[in-house]
Amino acid sequence: MRILLVGAGGVGDAIAKIAARRAFYETIVVSDYDPARAERTVAWIRERHGEEVAARFRTAAIDASDPDVVAAVAREHGATHVMNAVEPSFVPTVFAGALAAGADYLDMAMSLSEPHPTDPYAQTGVKLGDDQFAQRGDWEAAGRLALVGMGVEPGLSDVFARYAADHLFSSIDELGTRDGANLVVRDEAGNEIFAPSFSIWTTIEECLNPPVIFEKGTGWRTTEPFSEPEVFDFPEGIGPVECVNVEHEEVLLMPRWLDARRVTFKYGLGAEFIGVLKTLHLLGLDSTTPLRVRSKNGPVEVAPRDVVAAALPDPATIGPRMTGKTCAGVNVTGLGTDGRPREVYLYHVSDNEWTMREYDAQCVVWQTALNPVIALELLATAAWTGTGVLGPEAFDAQPFLDLMARPEAEGGYGQAWGMREAARA
Amino acid sequence: MRILLVGAGGVGDAIAKIAARRAFYETIVVSDYDPARAERTVAWIRERHGEEVAARFRTAAIDASDPDVVAAVAREHGATHVMNAVEPSFVPTVFAGALAAGADYLDMAMSLSEPHPTDPYAQTGVKLGDDQFAQRGDWEAAGRLALVGMGVEPGLSDVFARYAADHLFSSIDELGTRDGANLVVRDEAGNEIFAPSFSIWTTIEECLNPPVIFEKGTGWRTTEPFSEPEVFDFPEGIGPVECVNVEHEEVLLMPRWLDARRVTFKYGLGAEFIGVLKTLHLLGLDSTTPLRVRSKNGPVEVAPRDVVAAALPDPATIGPRMTGKTCAGVNVTGLGTDGRPREVYLYHVSDNEWTMREYDAQCVVWQTALNPVIALELLATAAWTGTGVLGPEAFDAQPFLDLMARPEAEGGYGQAWGMREAARA
Numbered sequence: 001m002r003i004l005l006v007g008a009g010g011v012g013d014a015i016a017k018i019a020a021r022r023a024f025y026e027t028i029v030v031s032d033y034d035p036a037r038a039e040r041t042v043a044w045i046r047e048r049h050g051e052e053v054a055a056r057f058r059t060a061a062i063d064a065s066d067p068d069v070v071a072a073v074a075r076e077h078g079a080t081h082v083m084n085a086v087e088p089s090f091v092p093t094v095f096a097g098a099l100a101a102g103a104d105y106l107d108m109a110m111s112l113s114e115p116h117p118t119d120p121y122a123q124t125g126v127k128l129g130d131d132q133f134a135q136r137g138d139w140e141a142a143g144r145l146a147l148v149g150m151g152v153e154p155g156l157s158d159v160f161a162r163y164a165a166d167h168l169f170s171s172i173d174e175l176g177t178r179d180g181a182n183l184v185v186r187d188e189a190g191n192e193i194f195a196p197s198f199s200i201w202t203t204i205e206e207c208l209n210p211p212v213i214f215e216k217g218t219g220w221r222t223t224e225p226f227s228e229p230e231v232f233d234f235p236e237g238i239g240p241v242e243c244v245n246v247e248h249e250e251v252l253l254m255p256r257w258l259d260a261r262r263v264t265f266k267y268g269l270g271a272e273f274i275g276v277l278k279t280l281h282l283l284g285l286d287s288t289t290p291l292r293v294r295s296k297n298g299p300v301e302v303a304p305r306d307v308v309a310a311a312l313p314d315p316a317t318i319g320p321r322m323t324g325k326t327c328a329g330v331n332v333t334g335l336g337t338d339g340r341p342r343e344v345y346l347y348h349v350s351d352n353e354w355t356m357r358e359y360d361a362q363c364v365v366w367q368t369a370l371n372p373v374i375a376l377e378l379l380a381t382a383a384w385t386g387t388g389v390l391g392p393e394a395f396d397a398q399p400f401l402d403l404m405a406r407p408e409a410e411g412g413y414g415q416a417w418g419m420r421e422a423a424r425a
Numbered sequence: 426m427r428i429l430l431v432g433a434g435g436v437g438d439a440i441a442k443i444a445a446r447r448a449f450y451e452t453i454v455v456s457d458y459d460p461a462r463a464e465r466t467v468a469w470i471r472e473r474h475g476e477e478v479a480a481r482f483r484t485a486a487i488d489a490s491d492p493d494v495v496a497a498v499a500r501e502h503g504a505t506h507v508m509n510a511v512e513p514s515f516v517p518t519v520f521a522g523a524l525a526a527g528a529d530y531l532d533m534a535m536s537l538s539e540p541h542p543t544d545p546y547a548q549t550g551v552k553l554g555d556d557q558f559a560q561r562g563d564w565e566a567a568g569r570l571a572l573v574g575m576g577v578e579p580g581l582s583d584v585f586a587r588y589a590a591d592h593l594f595s596s597i598d599e600l601g602t603r604d605g606a607n608l609v610v611r612d613e614a615g616n617e618i619f620a621p622s623f624s625i626w627t628t629i630e631e632c633l634n635p636p637v638i639f640e641k642g643t644g645w646r647t648t649e650p651f652s653e654p655e656v657f658d659f660p661e662g663i664g665p666v667e668c669v670n671v672e673h674e675e676v677l678l679m680p681r682w683l684d685a686r687r688v689t690f691k692y693g694l695g696a697e698f699i700g701v702l703k704t705l706h707l708l709g710l711d712s713t714t715p716l717r718v719r720s721k722n723g724p725v726e727v728a729p730r731d732v733v734a735a736a737l738p739d740p741a742t743i744g745p746r747m748t749g750k751t752c753a754g755v756n757v758t759g760l761g762t763d764g765r766p767r768e769v770y771l772y773h774v775s776d777n778e779w780t781m782r783e784y785d786a787q788c789v790v791w792q793t794a795l796n797p798v799i800a801l802e803l804l805a806t807a808a809w810t811g812t813g814v815l816g817p818e819a820f821d822a823q824p825f826l827d828l829m830a831r832p833e834a835e836g837g838y839g840q841a842w843g844m845r846e847a848a849r850a
Binding site for chain 1: 619705710
């Protein structure tokens with residue numbers, strides 16, 4: 001397996017660092033629009049793991065917005081797999097470049113949605129991943145695999161859902177992905193500051209897009225942003241966090257392979273962050289349309305959302321000042337294999353102090369990066385095989401979860417996952 | 426009386442329009458940095474009141490940031506009074522220009538404050554008006570009057586406080602200015618939108634500066650922004666609004682002439698607006714320090730607060746889409762002239778539909794403009810006289826309130842003011 005990793009930002013960097021501890025591939029080419037970023041990643045690997053490990057890595061410059069460039073770089077390095085780790089807006093071009101180069105493809109976010117032109121808060125328009133599933137036939141005809149949505153959410157959440165469907169439930173009422181954290185960022189003086197752990201630009205995009213819900217019979221439909229608030233109690237000391245519906249890939253992926261009455265995604269933004277996003281929207285500061293603004297050098301045109309991003313700390317820099325844990329998982333309700341009502345939360349928790357110490361990577365970013373590396377290893381060993389455009393739930397969950405949980409000393413990733421069983425009536 | 430009106434923005438425009446119905450002056454020179462704005466004001470007067478009224482108005486260009494220019498324009502037109510209607514940042518230059526020209530001076534906001542360098546939320550630094558009161562001797566020596574803070578708040582509120590002290594109370598516990606409104610702005614489709622009726626730039630400045638409080642014995646001190654929230658029940662259908670401490674001139678003016686145990690100013694921002702201001706502060710979007718932001722034409726430098734202002738509707742344009750009323754007044758507690766506990770709210774309400782119909786002016790702006798015109802008329806008729814730097818409470822309130830309330834047909838302004846007496850124990 002020769003992997004072309006496209007993007008050496010936070011998640012791409014962590015993918016390379018996680019893969020550096022594994023031996024399932026021949027080469028990883030770390031590529032970025034800015035080759036210095038790719039070189040920094042490999043320099044870290046060299047320093048931490050020595051020359052022998054670093055020798056399995058190459059670096060390259062790439063323009064992810066051009067499918068021909070992506071294909072050319074993939075061909076040049078004989079890539080068997082293209083691992084997409086750039087912003088979701090580049091999904092179409094990296095996806096096309098991989099197919100053109102005859103490589104398999106993985107990503108962690110799917111092609112973007114477009115709201116319904118007249119009824120955005122009730123009906124779907126172009127859905128997340130629609131553009132990719134429309135090209136399923138081309139991938140099948142080429143005998144190649146595109147494994148889409150293979151981060152943590154979507155990704156691990158979909159693996160959990162498949163596991164629940166295969167092993168824990170005889171019929172499923174709701175597959176509800178629930179994401180929450182207790183992360184706190186402090187300034188030098190030790191005071192808590194407002195500093196989202198993920199790009200505010202992307203968070204605004206996700207949270208202000210109409211959330212999508214799947215219901216058997218009706219299919220997919222949308223709601224107003226921040227709909228159906230609920231307080232979800234997250235495990236391992238995180239505790240209760242206010243969660244709201246957010247547009248997310250799981251809702252588009254799970255119903256294609258799994259049978260459930262309802263599929264939802266709720267993000268534990270917390271009351272403060274929901275308030276911030278609502279205010280930004282109320283004031284039009286979420287807008288990406290440039291405004292004319294006065295400046296010392298005369299009027300300039302800037303998009304308010306870019307100004308908001310510039311005013312906040314760069315999420316890539318806050319890792320050392322952050323404490324706490326983030327939890328990703330799926331809450332499943334329905335009838336257990338014994339036919340009795342059952343509710344189970346399957347989850348994985350990532351602790352920022354541990355990910356910073358082990359990987360110099362912030363926990364949210366690291367948790368995203370872990371899962372595509374495990375998937376690549378399952379593909380390398382043919383524990384997972386397939387062609388066409390497939391989500392994580394199209395594959396058997398057992399080998400994934402086994403490999404993830406097995407101690408590193410025994411060849412696994414040493415990442416325990418949890419299962420919380422609700423009290424049964 | 427020949428008046429040089431400096432500034433033909435919202436308030437300056439309304440001052441000229443209100444004065445156009447009065448006959449106490451010889452000439453008003455409407456001046457602005459942009460002479461087209463001054464000409465628009467006079468064109469409105471010509472259209473509404475005819476050539477004879479408009480003939481009492483002149484227009485001029487002025488640079489309010491240059492005291493020599495202000496003095497030169499004042500001298501050129503033989504101004505006896507300079508009426509300052511520009512942003513508070515220009516108070517020092519217009520104030521100095523008026524004195525240099527040998528004219529009397531009025532403003533509606535006082536010279537700006539600077540927070541205490543090390544303890545801003547407990548101690549005052551440079552207070553509102555400090556720079557002006559420091560020059561009191563020069564004005565006294567010149568035998569000229571600077572009547573400062575003569576808008577609605579400060580202004581009418583100070584007149585009400587003086588009235589209460591002279592006629593309603595034997596001893597005053599608190600002089601509490603309380604400002605609230607039920608204004609609603611709608612878009613073309615009739616949906617309520619977020620559109621502050623006053624410059625968001627100035628509102629941020631006022632609301633995020635440390636609020637100042639006066640207490641007998643301790644004197645002036647500051648608090649954290651948004652301190653001491655209370656729900657105040659405003660009259661004439663406005664109803665209960667959440668009010669918080671805000672830095673305002675009344676607190677600096679009233680204790681200089683009136684005896685009270687405590688002097689406060691609370692602004693009825695309402696919970697939503699308080700939340701918006703807190704969020705802007707949390708995200709650093711209230712900052713006036715330019716940030717480097719990406720744009721189509723490469724990185725540019727803009728101040729986040731300027732972007733917030735640019736993203737919101739221009740307050741000067743929302744009048745026609747606004748409904749509701751605004752209320753300014755002072756709540757006075759203490760012992761009545763009979764020695765028994767008493768609580769009185771003295772107030773004036775301005776209705777946007779009426780001010781738009783009569784003056785093509787938004788009610789908040791119009792209510793501010795009304796009071797300096799009444800004051801000018803009292804000075805013209807020598808009902809009010811004085812020299813030095815004086816606040817409205819330095820003058821007898823009775824002639825002001827009488828002239829304001831008297832019907833227009835009988836030579837007054839036809840503006841009723843109200844007095845709400847709390848139930849007495």
